[in-house]
Amino acid sequence: MYVPTVELLWWEGCPSTERALTELHEALRDVGLDGAEVEMREIVTEEDATGAGFRGSPTILIDGTDVVGAAPGDSVGLTCRVYRRSDGRISPTPDPDELREALRQATERAERK
Amino acid sequence: MLSIGDQAPSFELPDTDGVRWSGPDGQAPASVVVFTCNHCPYALAWHDRIAQAARDYADRGVRFLAINANDPRRYPRDSYDAMKARVAAEDWPMPYLHDSTQEVARAYGAKTTPDVFVLDSAGRLRYRGAPDADYDDPEQRAAWLREALDSVLDGKEPSRQETRPVGCSIKWKH
Numbered sequence: 001m002y003v004p005t006v007e008l009l010w011w012e013g014c015p016s017t018e019r020a021l022t023e024l025h026e027a028l029r030d031v032g033l034d035g036a037e038v039e040m041r042e043i044v045t046e047e048d049a050t051g052a053g054f055r056g057s058p059t060i061l062i063d064g065t066d067v068v069g070a071a072p073g074d075s076v077g078l079t080c081r082v083y084r085r086s087d088g089r090i091s092p093t094p095d096p097d098e099l100r101e102a103l104r105q106a107t108e109r110a111e112r113k
Numbered sequence: 114m115l116s117i118g119d120q121a122p123s124f125e126l127p128d129t130d131g132v133r134w135s136g137p138d139g140q141a142p143a144s145v146v147v148f149t150c151n152h153c154p155y156a157l158a159w160h161d162r163i164a165q166a167a168r169d170y171a172d173r174g175v176r177f178l179a180i181n182a183n184d185p186r187r188y189p190r191d192s193y194d195a196m197k198a199r200v201a202a203e204d205w206p207m208p209y210l211h212d213s214t215q216e217v218a219r220a221y222g223a224k225t226t227p228d229v230f231v232l233d234s235a236g237r238l239r240y241r242g243a244p245d246a247d248y249d250d251p252e253q254r255a256a257w258l259r260e261a262l263d264s265v266l267d268g269k270e271p272s273r274q275e276t277r278p279v280g281c282s283i284k285w286k287h
Contacts, residue, residue: 013282016154079188080281082154091249092154 001032002110004063004103007039011049011057014080016092020058027099031107049077056081060094060102063110067102068094114222117274121146121236122220126180128208129197134178137236141176143265145258146230147207148223148283150183151199152190155280156226158248162255163227166244167206170262177207182218183226183284191284218283225280231261231271239265242276 008024010017021038028036043054056079060067068083085095115121125135137144147163149156167177185192193211200209212218221230231240240261245253257273264271 015279075189077187080153080155082152082157089249089251090154090157092158 002107003033003036004106004110005039005061006036006103007041007061007064009041009043009052009054009057009059009061011043011054011078011080013078014057014092016080017058020060020093023093023096024060024099027096027103030100031103033103033107043078046078054078058093060099062102062106065102065106067099115220115230115238115241117238117241119238121230121232121238122217123236124212124217124220126210126212126217128210129193129200132208134208134210136176136178137232138176139234139236141174142234143170143175143239143262144232144236145175145177145262146221146232147177147179148182148218148221148226148228148230149179150181150188150191150226150281150284151195152183152188153226153281155248159227159244159255159280162251162253163229163244163258164204164206166255166258166262169259171206173266175262175266178210179205179207180210180212180217180223181226182212182215182223184215184286186286188284215283215286223278223283225278225282227280228278228283229258231258231265233265240271240274241278243279248279 043049055074083091083094085091086097121137125133127133181191181196183191196209229244233239244255244258247253261271
């Protein structure tokens with residue numbers, strides 16, 4: 001089975017990293033990717049943020065692609081990222097349903113190749 | 114650093130219409146000072162609950178003041194102009210004040226957005242911390258803030274006087 005590359009980009013100025021990692025592990029388990037390793041990448045400087053196209057902490061990349069597209073007003077830099085859950089609530093972490101869907105799509109894309 | 118029971122520092126800051134507000138309010142039976150901002154997901158997630166508390170306690174004379182102290186050069190979404198635009202686009206039941214020098218945030222020892230300070234009628238600090246236990250659960254309804262206000266309005270010490278503020282760090286000027 002294909003196992004995607006999963007990265008969690010984080011900045012110490014936001015307290016949401018632990019929760020994001022927990023939700024990411026749950027999503028991986030839910031889609032049968034328990035074996036996938038999560039690479040943690042700390043973003044320390046504005047230069048790091050620019051280089052990584054970092055739109056805020058946490059940012060999750062699946063095979064290098066952001067699980068959530070850039071929202072209006074998002075800019076690159078050291079900040080906490082604003083996510084919107086499927087019910088409209090604002091959250092510091094991605095919607096778990098969106099996360100699972102992104103993982104499924106990455107797996108399907110890879111397996112079609 | 115402000116501790117429970119301390120007299121809160123007085124201040125005067127402009128709101129988004131340029132009207133200057135002073136605090137703490139010696140006429141109010143209780144005041145709430147909330148350090149908040151535009152860009153932080155925690156501040157945004159808790160905003161509606163804090164705003165609803167401001168509406169619910171208005172008829173009991175409680176004054177809510179929201180203050181943004183973030184450095185707008187690092188965070189343009191927290192600029193004074195962005196504050197004005199936000200208030201114009203939303204229904205705010207409390208003035209949104211601009212602490213451009215960050216002196217008020219420093220005097221209060223604010224750490225995060227949000228960071229909630231509940232003051233009694235004499236301007237003494239009675240509660241400081243998070244609005245409630247979970248930014249992700251609207252059903253919490255800013256319960257810790259409401260508990261503290263209910264106690265202060267009843268002339269009692271809040272049973273929960275201090276909790277850990279949770280949110281984005283205040284963006285200090287370098």
